[in-house]
Amino acid sequence: MAQTAEKVCIVCNSGFPGRVIQFVSCVDCKGPVHLTCIPGNKRGKVLSKATYVLMNKNNEAFFYKCSKCPTVPVPEIRVNLMAQVTEVVDVVENSRTTLAATFKLILGPLHSSPKKDLHPKPRTDATDIIPFTPIDGDCRPIITPEIELADAFAGLPMISTNEEVNSPMEQGSNSLLERQMATLEDSERYNERPSAQPNSPMELTSFFARPVATQESSLPSLAQERSRDRSNRSINGIRKWHIEPAAGKRLKPMLIDDTDRGLGIRYTRKNGTVMWRCNFRPKKNPCHGLVSQIGDKFAEHHPHSCNPKSHHKVNVILAAEAKKYALDHLNEPAQKVVEPLIVKVLDGNPNWNPINPTTLARAVNRRGSRCRSEKAPNIHDGRTNFRFENCSKMSYPEKLDGKQLLKAVSEVYCETNFLNEAFCYDDDKDDLNNSNNTQQRKKDHSKFQLQKRYLNVRQKMRKYHVQRYFRNDSQNNTDGNEEWEGTVCK
DNA sequence: GCCAACGGAATATTTTAGAT
DNA sequence: ATCTAAAATATTCCGTTGGC
Known part of the structure; x- marks a missing residue:
């Protein structure tokens, strides 16, 4: 954090005027960034001026990572994990005294409120690093180092990642995962596990080095949450996504995961991130399943609290296809539309308990009749x-x-x-x-x-x-x- | 007709920007 | 540093649709 009047902030592209120049440098490109240009630091929430001065005084480094640089990989901590836990516990305990001002727990870009997420609500996996997976791709549930450490803090049994990674099946999944992750944007690549930087208790994210998230022991454990979630996953732990454009009621798009649960679009964030909500929504205990989509990458924000469905994907896709076909062929009888489709699906899914053709035909008829009335002659043809x-x-x-x-x-x-x-x-x-x-x-x-x-x-x-x-x-x-x-x- | 499965709107909460 | 308003995001409620 040396002063450099000639340099230009790599975020705002302006210089560093004034006598006291407060900035941090990216650990990768070494580019300077104004204190106020640090994401989320307009009001000193991430690194206050007082903290900055204190760190300078103590010759402490602030590991800032600018968004233009590739993400620093998460360190591999399988070896000597307990020693690291002890080390981090010491750091956390000491933070109440000398490091109190410098130790701020900041979560990744998906978690915008540091204060809120210090003690995450039990219903969310707020401290979980969310694995993104591509559309129609899959994802292995990942036990990240910070999750293991969080469990350790909560006094829970450690989950060995050695066994998971070393088993033949998991090795296969890992390579698949790596292929998928290679396509992710740098800021989203939380889950890489290179061999470099071993034994570090710190996790480097796209923004800062920071201590591992902790969880109060009074709260439900992350391990319990993940255990419940894992039980909902398919056998090999691969998460798969599929979007059916018009599978929902009113021909809305539906996201279907590998447990055959359907999700509908909840809302779209300003940045284009699409939030999908599980469609299982009875008045009593509606499912909390929530998935975000950035481009063609998906991430689970909340695990499902509902039960997996059987052949839901097949059924909704079939219904969507039937309705789509019916709309394109308004004059054909619904039964004629439906039956060949059911036979076709049954051929591909011998274990499928086929939907009642009459039921599907009625749904198709409903859709068709509505469309016929909507397609009345338009006297203002061509003018919107x-x-x-x-x-x-x-x-x-x-x-x-x-x-x-x-x-x-x-x-x-x-x-x-x-x-x-x-x-x-x-x-x-x-x-x-x-x-x-x-x-x-x-x-x-x-x-x-x-x-x-x-x-x-x-x-x-x-x-x-x-x-x-x-x-x-x-x-x-x-x-x-x-x-x-x-x-x-x- | 009942009720699950949606889907949308209203409301609540959190974050951010700006002023002082 | 603090306060306030606005914007963004998250949650809840409730109406409609569709299957049985």
């Missing part, structure tokens, strides 16, 4: 956006709760639940002024008016096959009418 004509008929005075109406309408596609709120009201016979309960009558009347206008809008939408529409605020409506724009069904 258009301006509503007769805008005056679509306008609403503000006093009739236009905002609420606008919100309801803009969220509506072709189907709506609005009519499910059966509202019986005889507009013609009602006399607002002669009612016993005038306030309530006025309220009902207003609601009825709203519904009538809404139905009028909906009718319009159907007529023009509008998927959704919204008010065009860019127009200055001088005549008091609101302008609407719509999106036509393709």
Whole structure:
């Protein structure tokens, strides 16, 4: 951490002005990085100025690894593991005194909150390093050094990785794993086990050298969690992923793992990471299974808490294929579509208990009939956006709760639940002024008016096959009418 | 008709950026 | 260093769909 005014920060590309230049150097490329340019260190959470000064004073090195450099491999610690555990325990204990300021437990990029993950919640594998696996590939559950050490801290029996790695089957898996891992981005390569750097109690990640994560003994053990998870894995411990694009209900994509559990897309992070959630979701004890996907790589964030399913993958793929075929051949009878597919699947899976053809045919029919109604002639062929004509008929005075109406309408596609709120009201016979309960009558009347206008809008939408529409605020409506724009069904 | 299997929205929690 | 607001992420709730 020497001062160097000529150098340029490899993160922000700016210099190091001022008398006191605080920076750290990448252990690999030696490039300087501002203290504040360290990922997650805007507020000194990773390396505060005070800590920096203290470390400088004690001539301590801060092992920073910039994102441009290849990840430093995780050290092999199979040999003399207990000695290392003792060593790390000493370090942790000492950290309460002299090293308290310098010893910050920072987890990898997938764990953004150092404070939170110091004591991980029992329901997650927060301290597990998550192995990424490619799509339609597989992954051996890995007992990483930090996991073993975490178990050791929790007072649990050590799990020997020697035996696992040395067995013929595991050796095979390892080579397969290595081939997969070779394709991963550097920042994700947690699980490599080269022979270099033996006996180091520190783990180097893409960011920093840091002490191994510990776990309070009062919390459920990682070993127990993994043991439960391992029992859910296939026999050889290989995790396989497969995405079926339209296997879900409403033709949503489904991720299927090697235990035949199906997962649906939960949400997509801003950085493009897709989060998949196990589809087993009864109201009582829904499964916690959670998988992240970056590109075509997958990682388990939460293990499943549900039981594996039998032939689920075969069934969902078959159903998806049948529905897809039915959509492409709308005029063919469902039974005719389904039966050959079932025979074909049965040929490839002799142990499969075939789905009832009638059941599948009914599902196919449902899908087909919906599609037939959706494929009504489109008078706005070729145009995805258009301006509503007769805008005056679509306008609403503000006093009739236009905002609420606008919100309801803009969220509506072709189907709506609005009519499910059966509202019986005889507009013609009602006399607002002669009612016993005038306030309530006025309220009902207003609601009825709203519904009538809404139905009028909906009718319009159907007529023009509008998927959704919204008010065009860019127009200055001088005549008091609101302008609407719509999106036509393709 | 019941209930599991989804799927989406609402809500809660955490993180980050910016101001002071 | 602290506070606040906004954004991002995670969790929960609830409605709909589909199979039996």
